[in-house]
Amino acid sequence: MVRKLTAVALSTLMITTSLPAEETERLEIIGADILIPETGRVLTGQRILIEHGRISVIESASGRRQDASTTRLDLTGLTILPGLIDLHSHLLLHPYDETSWNDQVLKESLELRTIRGVIAAQRTLEAGFTTLRDLGTEGAAYADVALRDAINLGIIPGPRVFAATRAIVATGCYGPSGFDPRWDLPKGAQVADGPVEVRKVVRQQIAAGADWIKVYADYRRKPGDPSTPTFSQAELDAIVDEATSAGLPVAAHASTDEAIRRAVLAGVKTIEHGYQASEEVLTLMRDHGVVLCPTLTASESMARYSGWDETQKDHPRITGAKALMKRALKVGVIIACGSDVGVFSHGDNARELELLAAYGMKTEEVIRSATTIAARTLGKENELGRIAQGYLADLIAVKGNPLRDITVLRSPVVVIKDGIVVIDRR
Numbered sequence: 001m002v003r004k005l006t007a008v009a010l011s012t013l014m015i016t017t018s019l020p021a022e023e024t025e026r027l028e029i030i031g032a033d034i035l036i037p038e039t040g041r042v043l044t045g046q047r048i049l050i051e052h053g054r055i056s057v058i059e060s061a062s063g064r065r066q067d068a069s070t071t072r073l074d075l076t077g078l079t080i081l082p083g084l085i086d087l088h089s090h091l092l093l094h095p096y097d098e099t100s101w102n103d104q105v106l107k108e109s110l111e112l113r114t115i116r117g118v119i120a121a122q123r124t125l126e127a128g129f130t131t132l133r134d135l136g137t138e139g140a141a142y143a144d145v146a147l148r149d150a151i152n153l154g155i156i157p158g159p160r161v162f163a164a165t166r167a168i169v170a171t172g173c174y175g176p177s178g179f180d181p182r183w184d185l186p187k188g189a190q191v192a193d194g195p196v197e198v199r200k201v202v203r204q205q206i207a208a209g210a211d212w213i214k215v216y217a218d219y220r221r222k223p224g225d226p227s228t229p230t231f232s233q234a235e236l237d238a239i240v241d242e243a244t245s246a247g248l249p250v251a252a253h254a255s256t257d258e259a260i261r262r263a264v265l266a267g268v269k270t271i272e273h274g275y276q277a278s279e280e281v282l283t284l285m286r287d288h289g290v291v292l293c294p295t296l297t298a299s300e301s302m303a304r305y306s307g308w309d310e311t312q313k314d315h316p317r318i319t320g321a322k323a324l325m326k327r328a329l330k331v332g333v334i335i336a337c338g339s340d341v342g343v344f345s346h347g348d349n350a351r352e353l354e355l356l357a358a359y360g361m362k363t364e365e366v367i368r369s370a371t372t373i374a375a376r377t378l379g380k381e382n383e384l385g386r387i388a389q390g391y392l393a394d395l396i397a398v399k400g401n402p403l404r405d406i407t408v409l410r411s412p413v414v415v416i417k418d419g420i421v422v423i424d425r426r
């Protein structure tokens, strides 16, 4: 039954197979230019051999005879690069101009949201994003863990998912907010206060399947209010200590200088958004090796939802995002691709790369932000984000050279995950 359903979905989406890697034969890729993110160089005349879902050989293609047991994929005219990684997604959200965040959290059933998440995962993979760090289900319980597991089991197509589950917020510091205090409404994340309680919810989330812990280190208290720090230093320390003890890294939503400072001192791995970060705090991030995910596409999308378009002068959200990028690039903080997709349409993740480039990052660095740097941030630098021997065979092929034109990443022609060709639009 599962197989049959999968087959229907796959044929509609041009996904050719979802067989686990060990069931497939060897795959040989020839003819493509190979973009090596770590050097920013393009190799020609090479063949890539994939066995059991991993890259086994990269060597000169000249003089090789095709082995009968090997499927040959001739990608002449295309550039191949590692599958892209988005470090900030919400598979359980859909664009706010379709349904407001409040209504998604309060009115949509968990079942409906999960079904939407299945389609979101398919669209993500079709778009060449083969790995996501999904940073919170926003009220949809542990549905991200279910999506991750369904993808890993081959039940549905999708990227590899690193799940953060519910995320942690302090009392009175998350939405839905602004209602009469008599109503005790469910929140878009798990509420906890004090070092003891935050340790408990970290343990609960890990037991339920979290790969990452996400904490909201600042937030607005009421709609329209500015963000202020939420958790104390002691609470953030307890969250990171508890997660680290179980081997999990922590991501912090933080825009204010003080919340970022506390989160960095607590030992988080990434800062999400970071818009008000001063040069001093960005320097602190750099010195602690903390990665910034600037979620530029979320800012652009929110500006659009308020009626802005590019014929007008920059919306304050865009001015803020550009200014942050300028300071971050000046200081030299590590920047990774984290788009906040879900605020905008799943499958449009590549917009983040276009904006990183448009706001001043070199295209070579932009590609690294969604490959080598993102993989390192995930602690998967020996498995993901590179085209090298022993690496997982997550690859995309595009028309043209993304180093010259980043927008070609928007429409991958071929997508390979775990050594399986999942999209072939040639």
Ligand SMILES: [Zn+2]
Binding pocket: 088, 089, 090, 135, 340
């Ligand atoms: Zn987010």
